[in-house]
Amino acid sequence: AQTxxxxxxxxxxxxxxxxxxxxxxxTSESNYYLFWYKQPPSRQMILVIRQEAYKQQNATENRFxxxxxxxxxxxxLKISDSQLGDTAMYFCALGADSNYQLIWGAGTKLIIKx
Amino acid sequence: EPEVTQTPSHQVTQMxxxxxxxxxxxxxxxxxxxxxxxxxxxxxxxVSFYNNEISEKSEIFDDQFxxxxxxxxxxxxxxxxTKLEDSAMYFCASKWGREGLAGELxxxxxxxxxxx
Numbered sequence: 001a002q003t004x005x006x007x008x009x010x011x012x013x014x015x016x017x018x019x020x021x022x023x024x025x026x027t028s029e030s031n032y033y034l035f036w037y038k039q040p041p042s043r044q045m046i047l048v049i050r051q052e053a054y055k056q057q058n059a060t061e062n063r064f065x066x067x068x069x070x071x072x073x074x075x076x077l078k079i080s081d082s083q084l085g086d087t088a089m090y091f092c093a094l095g096a097d098s099n100y101q102l103i104w105g106a107g108t109k110l111i112i113k114x
Numbered sequence: 115e116p117e118v119t120q121t122p123s124h125q126v127t128q129m130x131x132x133x134x135x136x137x138x139x140x141x142x143x144x145x146x147x148x149x150x151x152x153x154x155x156x157x158x159x160x161v162s163f164y165n166n167e168i169s170e171k172s173e174i175f176d177d178q179f180x181x182x183x184x185x186x187x188x189x190x191x192x193x194x195x196t197k198l199e200d201s202a203m204y205f206c207a208s209k210w211g212r213e214g215l216a217g218e219l220x221x222x223x224x225x226x227x228x229x230x
Contacts, residue, residue: 035219037221043203043223043224044221044222044223044224045157045205045207045221046221047218047219050218091157093157101147101159101162101170101172102149102157102159102219103159104156104157104158105156106155106156107156107157
């Protein structure tokens with residue numbers, strides 16, 4: 001069975017600070033993908049960043065980067081220079097070639113304070 | 115920018131009633147999904163749909179649930195006889211290709227279902 005665990009229910013940082021959200025996962029799949037999705041108060045899920053497990057290089061998207069530790073099955077999200085608009089629920093998700101669905105973590109509520 | 119749209123945004127229904135949630139995926143997308151999120155809980159996969167048939171479904175997706183793509187644009191989720199535990203936010207999503215799930219999944223804003 002595949003699982004995704006986010007151990008931080010809520011985090012709060014000051015604007016412009018750097019924050020790291022944790023995610024660990026478990027899978028027996030050899031080819032899988034990891035995602036971070038953002039769900040702001042408007043409710044729509046938005047893809048923040050994705051990582052193919054076969055790639056050793058950590059994915060980056062502007063202020064967002066991941067620390068992918070394959071052996072440790074860890075996939076953390078780092079947000080640099082945090083902005084008020086980053087306030088949202090952040091979900092870590094896992095997908096694999098062998099099936100269509102995504103497995104989701106419980107989410108981390110991130111609050112950016114002015 | 116193309117987007118996935120869902121209606122209604124919120125529906126309140128009595129237990130035992132039938133509910134249809136509607137989604138219009140992005141027009142050139144081929145893969146369609148329904149997920150749900152019970153308040154305070156994880157997002158859960160319900161079903162995926164490709165080439166006019168269900169490609170995968172979860173244990174949640176029992177005989178009370180069905181999906182349909184009646185006219186090539188809408189993608190509907192029907193719950194035949196709602197139960198209290200069906201109260202949740204239901205998200206529709208679509209993607210262009212499978213690409214080993216490396217392709218981006220686009221989500222709608224969700225339909226909140228409240229069963230009384």
